[in-house]
Amino acid sequence: MSSRSATGSGSLMWFRKGLRIHDNPALEYASRGSTPVYPVFVIDPHYMEPDPTAFSPGSALAGLNRIRFLLESLVDLDLSLKKLGSRLLVLKGEPSEVVIRCLKQWDVKKLCFEYDTDPYYQALDMKVKNYASSAGIEVFSPVSHTLFNPAYIIQKNGGKPPLSYQSFLKLAGQPSWASSPLSVSLSSLPPVGDTGSCEISEVPTVRELGYEDYEQDELTPFRGGESEALKRLKESISNKEWVANFEKPKGDPSAYVKPATTVLSPYLKFGCLSSRYFYQCLIDVYKNVKKHTAPPVSLVGQLLWRDFFYTAAFGTPNFDQMKGNKICKQIPWNNDDELLAAWREARTGFPWIDAIMVQLRKWGWMHHLARHCVACFLTRGDLFIHWEKGRDVFERLLIDSDWAINNGNWLWLSCSSFFYQYHRIYSPISFGKKYDPNGNYIRHFLPILKDMPKEYIYEPWTAPLSIQKKSKCIIGIDYPKPVVSHDSASKECKRKLAEAYALNQKLNGQVSEDDLKTLRRKLEGDENQESGSKRQRQNPSDLS
DNA sequence: CCAGTGTTGAGCTG
DNA sequence: CAGCTCAACACTGG
Incomplete structure (x- = not known):
């Protein structure tokens, strides 16, 4: 049925990552001695089309900033391909189905795409490779990422x-x-062949994908391509x-x-x-x-x-989760959707933390150390919430979110792997202050605090009411009170991590769900004896 | 067993 | 602003 493909003379260049002309061994190989060359990108609706139930504008998997960045990258790639006498063929659907359909219908003897280590691509590529080899199509999949x-x-x-x-x-x-020397330039590409009955489109705009117009200041200043x-x-x-x-x-x-x-x-x-x-x-x-x-x-x-x-x-199997991940410490993180939402929506009441979370939402990018501050705050520093929850938020909102690096850094920051000095906690108050004593960063991303004097901008809840009135920002009304007291919350976190580490050591890493449940109960018991963190949260004793 | 090390802590001192 | 102390983890290499 598919034997026609094996007799073809062309190649299919499948773009996924590697959205470039320079140093692209798959593209180079595809164009060497083959005519025609079909440069393909498949739009997976699941990744690209709006999901109104998501917590931010975007699809089920990606925030709008990253979708836009990807579309800009595709437009740029298409332009570069056109300069070389080719073009980008954009198709829609489940990627393995689409690529297999193309292989069946087009004049292809070589399938070329960059090798990808992410689990998503490992599974996807397996399906496509299996089909290609059964149809006698050569697969070239170099490591170049x-x-x-x-x-x-x-x-x-x-x-x-x-x-x-x-x-x-x-x-x-x-x-x-x-x-x-790497191959950094191509002088020309073979022409695109007959695409038969496959539905080819131009790179869509965000609007064509079904997104409304968004305010310019809600979008990332970084252009893709x-x-x-x-x-x-x-x-x-x-x-x-x-x-x-x-x-x-x-x-x-x-x-x-x-x-x-x-x-x-x-x-x-x-x-x-x-x-x-x-x-x-x-x-x-x-x-x-x-x-x-x-x-x-x-x-x-x-x-x-x-x-x-x-x-x-x-x-590392199960690298992106705690359970079943051999290099990940098993820790009884709290489940608190309210605190998680406060963190995600930039209303923890700590301006340094909230400003960073606003920058994440608007720009899809923050400085590395800013990421450390909010990740530490969510997990081992203050809120003791599972790193997987924070990982999900970053994965969606960052324009640079990368499966391996994002998960690796969350493992690191939560002291679940790689790094274990859990007593080193970033202060949500003093860490930012040492770089930016005037609070310009906070004033920019949290304009509600723009008139707060610098003496109070990192801890506005300590400002006298007269100052709050003068700054047109009443704490508890215009901007939230802190969701925890950093001093007591961070002490609690350290205590919990010490207990969790001891358990991991005692059981040699073989911590079952029941073991974690038992530890969680024990930790909660200790907490209640110490007058209860729940009450403390609503009325922290050291916050006036 | 022990000393040294680890990309990026806070707070203080000089 | 470099350097120290504090308190203190896991992991490595001998």
């Missing part, structure tokens, strides 16, 4: 992913392509001093006019920018300066972190 092949690192380490950065560095060494990525890369590396001296923890999380980092993460996520090309550009800069920073804090160090998390995620 990361610097290294995660499977190779895991194999080198005896079947397990390295779980510390230093051991990862040792195993990884220098990338094999470090000093060989390879062109934008390369422009941003060029700007970032043009300042050689800055590149050479880059040290991650030293950036200012409250900088928003000019962010303290490159903001290339969304472009790396969608593959608008090749991490390998970025790496080579950085090495080039290093060669031309006397002295430069090194991993883990340098810019190259950041790319290696990305590979570190990709490798850990690929080699």
Whole structure:
């Protein structure tokens, strides 16, 4: 039935991530010696079409900011393909069904797509590969999203992913392509062939997908696409001093006019920018300066972190959950939908935390340390809510949300894996203050507090009523009172984590659901003896 | 068993 | 603003 495909002469280039022309081995292979070449992107309605029941504008899986970023990336890709004599063929439906239908109908002997380690693509690609091999179609699926092949690192380490950065560095060494030129430009592409009865469309607009118009200030200032990525890369590396001296923890999380980092993460996520090309550009800069920073804090160090998390995620079953995840501490997190909603909707009453959550919603991006602050606050620092809940919110709202990196960082921040110093808690009051004593960041993202004097802006509930009136912001009416007292909540969290760690150690990590239930009851019992945190929450003793 | 280490804590001192 | 103390975790390598 499908034998017609096997006799074809063309190739199908399936874009998913890797939305770029430069350093794209799958595209290069597809175009080599094949005519025609069908460049395809499949719009999965589940990912793209509006879900009115979601907590923010967007689909069931993605917030509108990321959907828009993706569409912009596709428009840019289509434009670049057109310049090379081709175009992007946009199809709609369940991706494996659509691709298999195309393979059946078109003149294809090669199917090319970038290898993807995410579980979603592992399952999807299996279906498509199975069909292709049964139909005699060659499949070319190179690793080009990361610097290294995660499977190779895991194999080198005896079947397990390295779980510390230093051991990862040792195993990884220098990338094999470090000093060989990458293919960064194509002069032309073979024409697109007859698409038969398959329904092809242009890249849709958000409006065509069914989204209303949104206020401009509700949307991310970052535009998607390879062109934008390369422009941003060029700007970032043009300042050689800055590149050479880059040290991650030293950036200012409250900088928003000019962010303290490159903001290339969304472009790396969608593959608008090749991490390998970025790496080579950085090495080039290093060669031309006397002295430069090194991993883990340098810019190259950041790319290696990305590979570190990709490798850990690929080699760890159930990486995105606590249960059944061997590297994840089993912790009796609280279930509190009210507190979760307060965090998600930027009404915890801590301006530093809430401003960050507003930036997340509006921009789909915040500084790395800002992410740390809100993640710590939600989980081990204050609210003791499950990291999976926070992960879901980030996964939806971030324009750079990346399965491996997002889950890895939530494991890290909640002290569930990789990092265990749970007594180091970010203060929702003083951490931001040391970077931005005037509270400009808060004033920008929480304009209700714009007239609050700087003495009170990080703790507005301590402002005398006269000051609150003068600032046109009454705490408890115009802006919420804090949902917890940080001092007592963080102490409670530390106590709970100490107990949970002890249990994990005692049971050698084999903590059952019943064990957790028992511990939860014990912790609640202790709490009630100490006069009860529920009452404390409504009327914290140290908040006037 | 022990010392050293770990991308990014807070608060204080000089 | 660097450096120290505080309190203190897991993991690594010898």
